[in-house]
Amino acid sequence: MVKNKKQKGTYAERELVKMLWERGFACVRAAGSGSGPLPSPDVIASNKTTTLAFECKFFSADYILLNYSQIAQLVEFSQRFGADPWIAVRYEGKDWRFLDMARIRRTSGENFKVSKSFAYEDGHTFDELLERYEKLSSVQSK
Amino acid sequence: MVKNKKQKGTYAERELVKMLWERGFACVRAAGSGSGPLPSPDVIASNKTTTLAFECKFFSADYILLNYSQIAQLVEFSQRFGADPWIAVRYEGKDWRFLDMARIRRTSGENFKVSKSFAYEDGHTFDELLERYEKLSSVQSK
Numbered sequence: 441m442v443k444n445k446k447q448k449g450t451y452a453e454r455e456l457v458k459m460l461w462e463r464g465f466a467c468v469r470a471a472g473s474g475s476g477p478l479p480s481p482d483v484i485a486s487n488k489t490t491t492l493a494f495e496c497k498f499f500s501a502d503y504i505l506l507n508y509s510q511i512a513q514l515v516e517f518s519q520r521f522g523a524d525p526w527i528a529v530r531y532e533g534k535d536w537r538f539l540d541m542a543r544i545r546r547t548s549g550e551n552f553k554v555s556k557s558f559a560y561e562d563g564h565t566f567d568e569l570l571e572r573y574e575k576l577s578s579v580q581s582k
Numbered sequence: 583m584v585k586n587k588k589q590k591g592t593y594a595e596r597e598l599v600k601m602l603w604e605r606g607f608a609c610v611r612a613a614g615s616g617s618g619p620l621p622s623p624d625v626i627a628s629n630k631t632t633t634l635a636f637e638c639k640f641f642s643a644d645y646i647l648l649n650y651s652q653i654a655q656l657v658e659f660s661q662r663f664g665a666d667p668w669i670a671v672r673y674e675g676k677d678w679r680f681l682d683m684a685r686i687r688r689t690s691g692e693n694f695k696v697s698k699s700f701a702y703e704d705g706h707t708f709d710e711l712l713e714r715y716e717k718l719s720s721v722q723s724k
Contacts, residue, residue: 454618461620466662468612468622476596478603480610484626488664491628520608522630 449498452530453482456496459536460485463570465492479513484523490573493523500532503555506544511552515541526569529559537563591640594672595624598638601678602627605712607634621655626665632715635665641698642674650692657683668711671701679705 443451453469460467460483467485481493495514497504506527518525527539537559547553564572585593595611602609602625609627623635637656639646648669660667669681679701686694706714 457620464662466621466659468610468626469614470610471613472611478599479608484610486633486663486665488662491664517608520606520630521628522633523628 445498445500448532449496452498452536453496456483456494456528456536457485459566465490479517481514481517481523481525483528484521486523489577491521491523492526493518493521494526494528494538496528496530497554498530498532499556503553504529505547506552506554508546508550508552511541511544527554529554529563531556531559534560536566538566538569539563587640587642590674591638594640594678595638598625598636598670598678599627601708607632621659623656623659623665623667625670626663628665631719633663633665635660635663635667636670636680637667638670638672639696640672640674645695645697646671647689648686648694648696650688650694653683653686653694669696671696671705673698673701676702678708680708680711681705 457467457469465485465487467483469483470480473480473482482496483494485492485494493514495506495510497506511527514525514527517523525541527541527544528536529539530536539554539559539562543562544552544554599609599611607627607629609625611625612622615622615624624638625636627634627636635656637648637652639648656667656669659665667683669683669686670678671681672678681696681701681704685704686696689695
């Protein structure tokens with residue numbers, strides 16, 4: 441069965457949830473993220489010490505646009521929840537990359553633009569993302 | 583439009599999410615809770631200091647049965663995530679009640695049985711649930 445883009449995105453998010461479980465996090469995909477009146481990330485994960493909220497984008501064009509309200513809602517949700525916000529992007533056929541919120545570029549309008557090349561040059565791999573937090577928690581526990 | 587039981591349950595969960603937002607929590611409904619291979623509560627909420635995971639049950643019969651694996655998965659998820667687990671029940675036409683995990687009764691089989699009368703006599707109201715945590719955090723911050 442050929443999957444459409446939305447199905448592929450859902451499938452990719454489920455894979456991310458599974459990867460996080462395998463690394464010790466409890467994790468859920470949010471229902472109806474982006475469709476309701478309240479802010480909601482796509483995926484939320486915690487292992488008690490580290491809590492992460494992800495806005496996920498699956499794409500197959502040269503770049504993706506994130507609109508300002510998506511970013512603002514991710515930040516608002518994360519601040520209330522006590523989570524670190526991340527933009528998780530995955531180009532079709534490649535692995536997930538995790539983008540620092542501070543490093544994505546705003547276009548002339550209200551959007552943020554992430555190119556495939558930027559995502560795969562500048563983004564963290566899944567292992568790099570988790571190592572970053574493992575280092576942080578080992579410093580904090582000293 | 584007449585809603586079926588599943589739709590009423592979804593609607594009731596959305597209302598719970600809204601109530602939690604109005605009291606300062608960030609909150610999501612989980613996608614496909616109970617249908618996937620990994621544990622997932624129905625609703626997860628946090629305000630940084632208090633993190634709550636809810637298994638939600640909407641019912642219109644005299645009692646509801648919760649199976650053992652639902653309870654075990656709620657506890658497993660909550661321990662990993664760093665959340666307090668709660669059974670949230672709502673009888674059609676009445677308000678939500680929140681049940682202490684330790685006080686629900688196991689039946690002869692692998693199930694837990696919650697009667698309507700037990701839920702509304704023994705369960706906490708929404709205000710009581712939140713007051714309990716507000717007291718806890720004010721003691722901890724002294």
